[in-house]
Amino acid sequence: MRQKPGTRKEPAEKVVKDIRRRTRKHHSAEEKIRIVLEGLRGEDSIAELCRREGIATSLYYSWSKEFLEAGKKRLAGDTARQATSPEVKELRHEAAALKEAVADLTLENRLLKKKHARGWGVRGMRYPATEKLEIIRQVEHSHLPAKQTLGLLGIPRTTFYRWYDRYLSLGAAGLEDRPSRPSRVWNRIPDKVRDEIVELALDEPELSPRELAVRFTDTKRYFVSEASVYRLLKAQDLITSPAFVVIKAADEFHEKTTRPNQLWQTDFTYFKVVGWGWFYLSTILDDFSRYVIAWRLCTTMKTSDVTATLEDALIASGCDRATVAHRPRLLSDNGSSYISGELADWMASRNMDHVRGAPCHPQTQGKIERWHQTLKNRVLLENYYLPGALEAAIGDFIDHYNHHRYHESLGNLTPADVYLGRAEAILRQRKEIKARTIEKRRLLHRQTAA
Structure with missing residues (x-):
């Protein structure tokens, strides 16, 4: 039987490989370095060098690669050692x-x-x-x-x-920002007192916040400020604008009075009664206290009306009986009844002086002019059909003005308090009430906080 061609070659190749393995030369490290260096010099080609040394070309390149890698590692090691120096x-x-x-x-x-x-x-x-x-x-x-x-x-x-x-x-x-105000105010008005203030405001709607604060302090013996009353009433929508126009005098009287009955102001103002015509109110007002000493509702503005009102004022003030060094002076405008010789004679007989303001300058008599405005703002809110009804309305308001209406320019006192000499005692009492009230509020705040 005929054999394939490759079957005979396998044993022959194997024999050749064995012969080469047995006859292969083993090179030392020095010889490998010598061969690689000769190849790097380039005097002979790599193929000729490999034939002369009896090695394969691939083996030379393997030795060369290992040689270069070893040198690289060596150089890296030297650099690392040098990098640890102190410098x-x-x-x-x-x-x-x-x-x-x-x-x-x-x-x-x-x-x-x-x-x-x-x-x-x-x-x-x-x-x-x-x-x-x-x-x-x-x-x-x-x-x-x-x-x-x-x-x-x-x-x-x-x-x-x-x-x-x-x-x-x-x-x-x-x-987040927190409000700077404290969570609880020590001086806060208690709710019970707030209710009483609102109740007083509803009972007396004609009083302003200032008058309500003073009235509450005097009657309840508990201090509240005007600002507190105003805020409370505004929160309750109980603040209304006035039903009249307030006019303030431009100037003031230069020679200020220092006591009651030192200077009296007088003037006429007019009212109309439906079906009766015009009536004229003659008033004597104390300059220091704003107290209405005497008044008359007249049908004319003659000198006799002025002297009759002055007689009533002397009797009401007691100046007709008391012996004084200086009787009250009279301040008026330049009306015909005030510049008459009859009035001058009458005042000379009573040992009284008479002072008249400058023409066309009603601010000199500003206090009585302001009194007339306040009176008309209240009285003329209604129409009057009988003189007696008008006279009664004027009398009621004068009593209220003298004894119940707190005057801001008098330190929230009534004209009667100042005229009758009760001012200092009332102011001292209010000061004590305020101190006690503040102490009570502080104590209440401490008890609540505890």
Whole structure:
């Protein structure tokens, strides 16, 4: 049987390989280095060198690669050993310090830009919750000390740590602005007293907040200020605008009086009674106390009407019976009844002086002019059809004006209090009431807080 061609070649190749393996020369490390160096010199080609040394070309390139890798590793090892020298360590330390300085300057520059862009660090500035949180984040992520970072931002440390404590305990909601007013005011008026003030205002709607405050203090022996009464009534929608126009005098009387019955002011004003015509009110007003001493509703404005009113004033004040060094002086305008010789004779017989204001200058008699305006603002709110009805309305208002209406220019006293000499005692009593009330409110606040 005929065999395939390849079957005979396998044993032959195997024999050749065995012969080559047995006859292969083993090169030492020095010989390998010599052969590789000769190839690197380039005097002969690599193929010729390999034939002369009896090695394969692939084996030469394998030795060359190993030689170069070993040299590279050797060089790397020398570099690592040299890098551990003191000089290199010092350079590394300097490089690290420079990097840290650059980082510090970069951070400081960024913080300063943030400060100027946002306006941080201004004295008395109020920060919203978002900016407070951003400042906290800046301090937390800064590698600088907190004191130095806050100094760059211009934020006081006490302020920052107050924010930070609220942030740690309440979160971002704790950074919201809280009202500066206390949760409870120690001087707050009790609810019972508030109800009594409102009740008094409803019972006497004609009283202003100022008059209500004084009336409540005098009657209830409990102090409340005008401002408190005004706020309370405004909250209850009980404040109304006046139904009349208030006119203030431009000037004041230069020679101020110092006691009652030193100077009396007098003047006429007119009222109309439906179906009867005009009536004229003659009034004697004490300049110091604004007290209406005497008044008459007349049908004319003659001198006899003036003298009759003056007689009533002398009797009411007791100046007709008392022996005094100086009787009251009379201040009036230049009306015909006041410049007459008849009035001059009558006053000379009573040992009284008469002073008249400058023509076309009613501000000299400003107090009685203001009294007439106050009277008409109240009395003329209704129409009158009988003289008696008008006279009764005037009498009721004069009694209210003298004894019940608190006059602001008199320190919230009535004209009767000043005219009859009760002013100092009333003011002293109000001062004591105020002190007791404040002490009572403070004690109530302490009991509630406890």
